[in-house]
Amino acid sequence: MRVFLGKLILFLTVFTLLNTVFASIVDDDLTANRRNKYHWVCSRGGNTYDIALVGSSRVEMTVDPRLIDEALNTNSINIGVSGGGAGDQYLLTHHLLTQNRVGTVLYQIDYLTLASKFTYDFKDYIWLSYTGEPEVREALIGHRGWMHCLAWKIFPFLRLMEFSSQYQLFQVENDGRYWDERKGGQQRDTPFAPESQDSFCVYRPVPLAIEYVRRTFDLCKKNRVRLILFQAPLPASLDNVSQFPECTALIEELAAEYGLEYWNDSALYRNRSELFYDNHHLNSEGVRQFTAVLTARLSQISIISPAGIQQSGSPSTATQSQ
Amino acid sequence: MLFHSLEFFVFFPVVFACYWALGTHRRLQNAVLLIASYVFYGWWDVRFLTLIFASSCFDFLAGMAIEKTDSQPKRRYILVSSLVFNLGLLGYFKYFNFFASELKAALADLGLSLDFTTLNIILPVGISFYTFQTLSYTLDVYAGRMRATRDPLAFFTFVAFFPQLVAGPIERASHLLPQFSENHEFSYPNAVAGCRLILWGFFKKVMVADFCAEQANRIFDQYTALGGWELVLGTVFFAFQIYGDFSGYSDIARGLSKLLGFDLMHNFAMPYFSRNVAEFWRRWHISLSTWFRDYLFIPLGGSRGSRTMTARNLLIVFVVSGLWHGANWTFIAWGALNAVFIMPVLFIVHPGRQSDLVANGRLVPSLRESIQMLATFAVICFAWIFFRSESLSHATAYTSRMISECVNHPGGVLVAFRRYRFEPALLLIISLLATEWLSRWNSFSFDRLPLPIRWGLYQLTFSIVVWFSLYRKPTEFIYFQF
Numbered sequence A: 001m002r003v004f005l006g007k008l009i010l011f012l013t014v015f016t017l018l019n020t021v022f023a024s025i026v027d028d029d030l031t032a033n034r035r036n037k038y039h040w041v042c043s044r045g046g047n048t049y050d051i052a053l054v055g056s057s058r059v060e061m062t063v064d065p066r067l068i069d070e071a072l073n074t075n076s077i078n079i080g081v082s083g084g085g086a087g088d089q090y091l092l093t094h095h096l097l098t099q100n101r102v103g104t105v106l107y108q109i110d111y112l113t114l115a116s117k118f119t120y121d122f123k124d125y126i127w128l129s130y131t132g133e134p135e136v137r138e139a140l141i142g143h144r145g146w147m148h149c150l151a152w153k154i155f156p157f158l159r160l161m162e163f164s165s166q167y168q169l170f171q172v173e174n175d176g177r178y179w180d181e182r183k184g185g186q187q188r189d190t191p192f193a194p195e196s197q198d199s200f201c202v203y204r205p206v207p208l209a210i211e212y213v214r215r216t217f218d219l220c221k222k223n224r225v226r227l228i229l230f231q232a233p234l235p236a237s238l239d240n241v242s243q244f245p246e247c248t249a250l251i252e253e254l255a256a257e258y259g260l261e262y263w264n265d266s267a268l269y270r271n272r273s274e275l276f277y278d279n280h281h282l283n284s285e286g287v288r289q290f291t292a293v294l295t296a297r298l299s300q301i302s303i304i305s306p307a308g309i310q311q312s313g314s315p316s317t318a319t320q321s322q
Numbered sequence B: 001m002l003f004h005s006l007e008f009f010v011f012f013p014v015v016f017a018c019y020w021a022l023g024t025h026r027r028l029q030n031a032v033l034l035i036a037s038y039v040f041y042g043w044w045d046v047r048f049l050t051l052i053f054a055s056s057c058f059d060f061l062a063g064m065a066i067e068k069t070d071s072q073p074k075r076r077y078i079l080v081s082s083l084v085f086n087l088g089l090l091g092y093f094k095y096f097n098f099f100a101s102e103l104k105a106a107l108a109d110l111g112l113s114l115d116f117t118t119l120n121i122i123l124p125v126g127i128s129f130y131t132f133q134t135l136s137y138t139l140d141v142y143a144g145r146m147r148a149t150r151d152p153l154a155f156f157t158f159v160a161f162f163p164q165l166v167a168g169p170i171e172r173a174s175h176l177l178p179q180f181s182e183n184h185e186f187s188y189p190n191a192v193a194g195c196r197l198i199l200w201g202f203f204k205k206v207m208v209a210d211f212c213a214e215q216a217n218r219i220f221d222q223y224t225a226l227g228g229w230e231l232v233l234g235t236v237f238f239a240f241q242i243y244g245d246f247s248g249y250s251d252i253a254r255g256l257s258k259l260l261g262f263d264l265m266h267n268f269a270m271p272y273f274s275r276n277v278a279e280f281w282r283r284w285h286i287s288l289s290t291w292f293r294d295y296l297f298i299p300l301g302g303s304r305g306s307r308t309m310t311a312r313n314l315l316i317v318f319v320v321s322g323l324w325h326g327a328n329w330t331f332i333a334w335g336a337l338n339a340v341f342i343m344p345v346l347f348i349v350h351p352g353r354q355s356d357l358v359a360n361g362r363l364v365p366s367l368r369e370s371i372q373m374l375a376t377f378a379v380i381c382f383a384w385i386f387f388r389s390e391s392l393s394h395a396t397a398y399t400s401r402m403i404s405e406c407v408n409h410p411g412g413v414l415v416a417f418r419r420y421r422f423e424p425a426l427l428l429i430i431s432l433l434a435t436e437w438l439s440r441w442n443s444f445s446f447d448r449l450p451l452p453i454r455w456g457l458y459q460l461t462f463s464i465v466v467w468f469s470l471y472r473k474p475t476e477f478i479y480f481q482f
Helices: A002-030 A037-043 A065-072 A086-099 A111-115 A124-130 A134-144 A146-154 A157-162 A177-182 A207-222 A236-240 A245-258 A284-300 B006-021 B026-042 B048-068 B072-109 B127-142 B152-160 B173-181 B188-221 B228-259 B277-283 B286-297 B307-325 B329-349 B367-388 B392-408 B412-419 B423-440 B451-469
Strands: A048-054 A076-078 A101-108 A226-231 A261-264 A302-304 A310-312
Touching: A002 A157, A002 B188, A002 B451, A037 A086, A037 A124, A048 A065, A048 A086, A065 A076, A065 A284, A086 A101, A086 A111, A086 A124, A086 A134, A086 A207, A101 A207, A111 A207, A111 A245, A124 A134, A124 A157, A134 A146, A134 A207, A146 A157, A207 A226, A207 A245, A226 A245, A245 A261, B006 B026, B026 B048, B026 B152, B026 B173, B048 B072, B048 B127, B048 B152, B072 B127, B127 B152, B127 B173, B127 B286, B127 B307, B152 B173, B188 B228, B188 B423, B188 B451, B228 B367, B228 B392, B228 B412, B228 B423, B277 B286, B277 B329, B277 B367, B286 B307, B307 B329, B329 B367, B329 B392, B367 B392
Parallel strands: A048 A076, A048 A101, A101 A226, A226 A261
Antiparallel strands: A302 A310
16 A cells, blocks of 8 residues: 555655646737737836726727827826736736836726626736736736635646636747737727627626726825726616616716716717627728827826926827837 | 535545544444444434335345245245335335326326325435345245355445445445445555545536536526537537546445445446447446346346347336436436337347447547547437426427437537637536546556655546535535436
8 A cells, every 4th residue: 555655655756746847838928919918018117108998898999099199199008908807907007017108098987897607707817927916916816815825836837727718828929019019909890709798787887897997096196106997888788688887876976976077978879879899899981080089188188207297288298018 | 415515525524533443343333334324314304214214124134024024925025025115115205296197197188187286295315225225135045045144234334334434335235235244444545445445436417527517507598599419519518427427436335435445336437438339338337237237138038039128128117217216207218219229239239248348458449439528418408408308399409409400500519619618617618528548558557656646636627626615505406416
């Protein structure tokens, strides 16, 4: 029995070591794929941005930062991510603000931000590549529990097994040119999965999501960044498949509590279904029109430049180092 | 609880530790195994435990009662009671809805209308397996082939023994039951052999069966839109899915049993290397084939009578075997087809037992052997179409499309391979066949490989299995539904 157990332990130890080595090799490659929006955002450093657009796909595919920059001679970035929850948005904003100089954050906040109804409410498989940062560790423990995080730490290959469908284990590097060219925004005119239809859903605020929205507000305040909340347009057809009055009320409460500007454009194109490609997102024509609306509004207000000087409609000259 | 689930990875080490910690206290060890087996079975649904407990009680008492009395009518009465009880349970849970709906349809054809309602019955996992196992005990005691046990703990553990409870091998009481009355000492060679079997079984299930299942399911679901050669590939994938799935389970069951000091019978002996259908049935699901041979075919008269009688007996055995797999005409058709395929072999070719391994002692088979193996595999695959299909109409439509498309577009075989990503599944099938072929060759022995290569292969296989199974939603073994 002793010999058997001894050999079994040796076998499992060798297995653990070999797979740990493999995991560490793969892990280095994961963040090198800047075609992934999260890694692209986290790789930004030493830049100066007048405007940063934060949120989910409802900002990534709703506002084109290039149009704003053309009109206002600014340097903007869109760090909205498809399926990004409040925790993801907080961590991305944290990366952006601590590694770059940002003047104004436009935070697209809505029912998707507060209700955490995404397939992955928190992209732990992304953030496990950044566990060296205390904020990331805290968010991981907050979302997944300390035991799960401990298992990931002791057996680094577990995360690769758990999220094997999310990782390309043997990929080539990508320099993120796709996002560089678009400044983080992208447009779409047809649904990603044409056959999929929304099933009826009631969106209710989730405490953890509310906590990370508050953290994002505090983060902007701490970094002396002007924060404006807004909500992108929604089509009337969304009413047929969803209800979210609690989320709407909470956004207004939060804006009032923090004394933030809130541009609620959710009803702007309510009866213009030709500007949407699905129940949540504008198509490229819708993006063009809505970005023009935002640009016009931004030109009317004072935008705090990253240097801290208030400007009206003519923010700082664009600079970009990376 | 599935073997390739996280729960089982925790469950088995605990059972293993508790079992061997008791040293040679046989009764305590049996108690641990019984509790573990009931936990294992109850994990699916606690209500199932009442059935297995009732079945165990009935047959334990029936065995003792048969042995106690010398009166032949009484013995026969007790045996019939046991058969009625066990087959009644099986019939109620597995076949009630099938026969009720078929009777309703038949009466409707005659213009009669009866208000039958089918019942919302959950099929208890593995009921066909443990029912046949307990029946073998009563039948053997009745026939005087073994003495009735007086140890209820040993008997209850024999019926519920978790490694083989839900998908076999269907053990004979005369082989397994005495092992619960022996003291078990840990054996290093046995444990190593057990670990190898478990690893190989997991590879067959998690890699071969599950990868082939993806392809087979897709092809069978969309067969109306696919070409003939793709449908041919679909049947090949299903053939290896069911083989990997079922023989994988049997290997894991045998491996786990070896770790606990028990020996279970071989259930598969490289069936796809058979040279005719009769040989295939001596190598496929051996525990069930021999069960039917001993308890149905031979009592019916076996092959002792005329050819007509033998043919009738074969047809009965195969149709009942098909029905054992499930309450559907497809299984009955599958059984009947196999009976039809086996008859020419027995009556015309008459190859004798042919139990020796193909190309024994040679690395490469002869041309004749290769053709025989391919032809056997082809007819077996043809029968699998009926086994896999949801209805007879589905099976016939699939078959006719497959044949007509292959005849009309013989060059489509190249398109079939190019269009879809079949490579991973085919590579796994080739790995499986190559390993089995080499292990059949006497000159090859895994133990002769240098230690680093052996350990390298273990590590590689273990890593592949863990990577592909740990977080994937476990897929049930096909035979659990039977």
